[in-house]
Amino acid sequence: MRITVIGTGYLGATHAACMAELGYEVLGLDIDPEKVAALSAGRVPMFEPGLEELLTRHVSSGRLRFTTSWEEAGAFGDVHFVCTNTPQRKGEFAADMSYFDRAVDQLAPVLRPGAVVVGKSTVPVGSAARIAERLTELGPGDVALAWNPEFLREGYAVKDTLHPDRLVIGVAEPGGRAEQTLRQLYAPLTEDGVPLVVTDFATAELVKAAANSFLATKISFINAMAEVCEAAGADVVQLSAALAFDERIGGRFLNAGLGFGGGCLPKDIRAFMARAGELGADQALTFLREVDSINMRRRSRMVELAREQCGGGFLGRRVAVLGAAFKPNTDDVRDSPALNVAAQIQLQGAQVTVYDPKAMDNARKQFPSLTFADSVLEACEGAHVVLHLTEWQEFRELDPEAVGSVVASRQILDGRNILDPAVWRTAGWTYRALGRP
Template sequence: MALKITVIGTGYLGATHAAAMAELGFEVMGLDVVPEKIDKLRRGEVPMYEPGLEELLRRHVAGIEGSTGRLRFTMDWAELGEFGDVHFVCVNTPQRHGEYACDMSYVDSAIASLAPHLKGPALVVGKSTVPVGSADRLAAYLAEHAPAGADAELAWNPEFLREGFAVQDTLHPDRIVVGVRSERSEKLLREVYATPVEEGSPFVVTDFPTAELVKTSANSFLATKISFINAMAELCEATGGDVAKLAEAIGYDDRIGRKFLRAGIGFGGGCLPKDIRAFMARAGELGADQALTFLREIDSINMRQRGRMVELTRQELGGGPFLGKRVAVLGATFKPDSDDVRDSPALNVAGQIHLQGGQVTVYDPKGMDNARSLFPTLGYADSALEAVRGAHVVLHLTEWREFRELDPAELGEAAAERVVLDGRNALDAEAWRRAGWRFRAMGRPGA
């Protein structure tokens, strides 16, 4: 009999996972506690922007003409428990208010709500990013509170989604990691992921702690690489070096690689910042805090980049206050191909300049609604050209393709002054200079 899959939590991770499981041929039921979200998904609409996700969803949601009908949504825990063989937990694990530690309340609530409805053999699979040690605790809770007892097993299967590539990363993952305690759990997960494994995705079987550590370790390594090149950018500015050439030169070393060596205003989003902070907090709880003290400096370098962009902008405007200065900000999301503005460096810079008296106008291809909700006092434009109109300086802060393809000459006609600061080292400096712009990029003071 074919496995039936449930997905608990239908945000960014859950909605993508549910649609992808249906695409792989499984009968899927998604659950959320927010009625508006469920109503939207039942109509085949996604709660966020992610390339290709809405098309994938509409291909499978029951009740939509032409769909396979393999994907349904509910708010009923009893219905979910009766339906599923494998239950994926995809709820949020935000940073605790006022602390570095991870807020496990959504995960704990999901497990507590599901457990009473597991009356027969079932596998609960955590995908949320959690502090190491959580899986042991949750497995014990399941065994004690589920009617099925020890037959209600737990496994941990961390997610590695990149916003903008989430559909691809779920259907064709670069690795599948499963933390399991039994051959049955491993067998079920091999069945779930049979298609990508057959296509060549590595399937790594570990214990619980290792599976939990994989995601936070990967994010910490990535954060370290990004902050390293930003630290080198500071040194380049102090010495007259060129961080872009520096990155190119060290990137040819295959032990280092070229990815994520573009200096800029740093990382943000709903994962990297809060995950490395939660990792530090958990290390402290375990008495291993010295192992991760370097992450404090990584976090500090990253946050410092935002202030450095504000000061660089001030310099280009003559070094005085921002009062009376019009600043165009291209980009609001923390990265391109997403509408996610959580902990966005771009919006943080825009907000700092606004608070210091600058007249800031923001444009982003997909993040405008979310940006307005978060920073309603900023100005917003319907296009890059409108954002730049009358500006004394233009800040490029999210590396959307649309911005790389802008016509500098056309924008120059609209701007009050032709000054552009590239906070992502992604624009064609020579093309902007040819159009009469004074061009400045982080870590490239003479460029």
């Protein structure tokens, strides 16, 4: 089988490189000539551990190529993975399906009879059935559709593609050509013990939405407990540790802090709520509104804590922000809690300087009015308060004495609850964190 990947953003570039790693000939298609040129030269337009090495190896071997030609993609591929973006619509909660729909409309007329199209993007439930009708209308006939949602974690995308915890395939015809094709394609993974779940279209679409909603709910739950801990004088870190011993609960995603961001969880739970409303099941997901609200309140609370540490106001104060990416091991700044907090503080009069190990270029593009530094010590120079907002390993290993030698005041706010309070307090710092005394 020969594979095409339509859309070579974060999901598509990763999937293309990993399919080449599994031994397939792969052709990636994108409408952006600059992106295609970069990928063809072995350059990844985002930071993702292990991806550039994979891309370089398989571009060099000839197993992986990239193009802007729909005709070339249609003639090349037996299996076509559609990996386009489905962002949140401006001014709405619903997902914007225009990129995906345009991709299908351009791909369908150039497909060969017998081709299999596979949706990987996160879409509102019901989309696959609509896409199947569109392929029948515009395609050559005898084109099968499957839905194969992705469950990638940024920072671990290569691992999650080559060693997933499960594979989900949605098909219209159980045991049909689409299912058999994907069983064959993913045989290297299933033979290694990866579970394969075959469902109908709607269930496959809901798996991703439900998984992200559950994770968001768990994160917001412990952050709600952090609010109660602050009011009661309790310690949310100790509370989380105690809860984690319960096997029914577990400790993953139970770390209180600044909350979630990025290009998936926020927009996916909002799109899920919007789609439930369209289906007449809006009451089933009303709890997700509070999940979203709790998450956003964490950002406001961090701004309040920073203001308190600055004596009640930000005018004339210098604030260092450590972190710009929404999470470590990525340069993704979409809906970044760290940058959101930095921008709010700057708007209230502070001079804010930001440092991140990998996300500086993207942060500058999104928030050009902020000041950016090339190192932790440069960012902290003369700061009245230091905010730790993205849990990079570099920040975990900071020397409190070294940082203390350049700041104006030894005050730190740990927005991720991973620094050791005793170590920082012993070095003369005032340490505060969300949900801790």
